[in-house]
Amino acid sequence: MLERYGHGGDLWTAEEAFGRPKEQFLDFSSNMNPVGPPSIVQHILRDGWRDMVKYPDPAVRELRNKLSLKYDIEVDSILVGNGAAELIDLTARVLKPSVTGIARPSFSEYEEAVHKSGGGIYNIPLSSIHNFELQKQDIEAANSAVDLFFLGHPNNPTGKLVPRQVLDMLMQSNRRLVLDEAFMDFVPNEQEHSFLKLASTSQQLVVIRSMTKFYSIPGIRLGFMVAHPDRIRHIQQLQVQWSVNYLAQRIGTAVLDDLDFEQSSRQWLEEEKPWLTQQLEQLGLEVVPSDVNFLLFSFPEWMGIDVKMAQKHLGQQGLLIRDASLFEGLHKRYCRVAIRLREDNERLIAGLHHMMAEFMQNRGQADDE
Structure with missing residues (x-):
């Protein structure tokens, strides 16, 4: 296999x-971007080896500042990780949901992270009849049974965004919500669909992003998450020191400038x-x-x-x-x-x-x- x-x-x-x-x-x-990696990556790999004798910045300040400017979000609401996979795992460990609502089919690491944190899963079926688009009535049915929703937005492997009416309903409820926006960079007019800015001030919402897919750097491992500063501080306490290496920090900071x-x-x-x-x-x-x-x-x-x-x-x-x-x-x-x-x-x-x-x-x- x-x-x-x-x-x-x-x-x-x-x-x-x-x-x-x-x-x-x-x-x-x-699912990598075949246009990449950006040309700046080659220059960093060629010339950046001299600085690998130094520890990377433990606070990832330069990249966080750049992300803050790009998305108009406070720096304290951003945590950078060793790929989205690390952030998915950290989020589940901090939130410790009893029962998590997960759409089926979806990325397997949501379930793995929840199980590692000791939680159970409530399956929310996606139907080919609706082109695998999440239905409002299915979320309503799950709402009373779960204390967290973990959803791909857009979802993998279906490639579908969560409908706005479903997300609005979830935000009006008292349920915690984690959105994996790993592929959001590929969505036309992404700013109209992303919940990054809302997550930066919300006690209810966490948004996770990947930088490896769009910039085609999966071997580097790089992602970031956005949440309320209090939650970011709590999650950061569980993160391994120097989780984001020097090359990942330099590459992440540089590619954001390549419009x-x-x-x-x-x-x-x-x-x-x-x-x-x-x-x-x-x-x-x-x-x-x-x-x-x-x-x-x-x-x-x-x-x-x-x-x-x-x-x-x-x-x-x-x-x-x-x-x-x-x-x-x-x-x-x-x-x-x-x-x-x-x-x-x-x-x-x-x-x-x-x-x-x-x-x-x-x-x-x-x-x-």
Whole structure:
């Protein structure tokens, strides 16, 4: 199984499974921005090694100040972490929910973090009938059973934002809310959808952001969270000292200034998302409309293809896709793919076409026999 460690992007396991070097794979299983990393990252890695003899700033002051200016949020409301994963874990440990409402399907680390803190899970089902969009009545049904909601906004693997009416209802309730906005940078007009500013003054809300996806630096590990200053101080007390290394701090501070990179990334996605969606649909696949940089789709039942068959066949062609059936709430025909550059996306479509034609031919021969 390529997702041996619970995530996509595991090129080491792919190398073992398909017998080709890591560098020869096109990775659609990991949702990184293919436009990046920004060019400044190369300069920092080349020239910044001299300063690695020094400890990093334990308060991450320069990056926090830059984030404060970018999002117009008080510095004391910001905590930087070793990727969003660390912040998810710290948040659950501090809030210690008894029962947490989690949408299904969604990112598995929400549940893992809650279980580690000793809490239970209340499942909120997302339905393909509604294109996996969270429904207000399902939140209302869960409200009396939980003391915390942990939601992806946008959600992974569905790519859907939480509807504004649902978020407004949650904010009017007395329930605590954690929003994972790891992919919010990819959403057009993100400032209209993000709850970052509200989180900075709210005792009820925590928002977690990733910097690895949009800036394509997953190997660096970098994320930040926004909450009321009192909550930030409480969470910071549990954070390991020097959690954010020197290179991560320098890179994070520098990339926030690259407005040309932001613009080119959004232009790329504006062109590629509708193109790839249309190409997948023309192959007969059932694609979920996405608000971000990845697409969830399924093979129709009549094709007789499931995701594990597709993952194996495409992997042999050097193409890696995410087995979305591993997300609770999705059946065995669901795949998730990142949207990449046009040349890469064309290779994916060609690989899918080749695979489907071969399966159809083999099934036709079996029927003749």
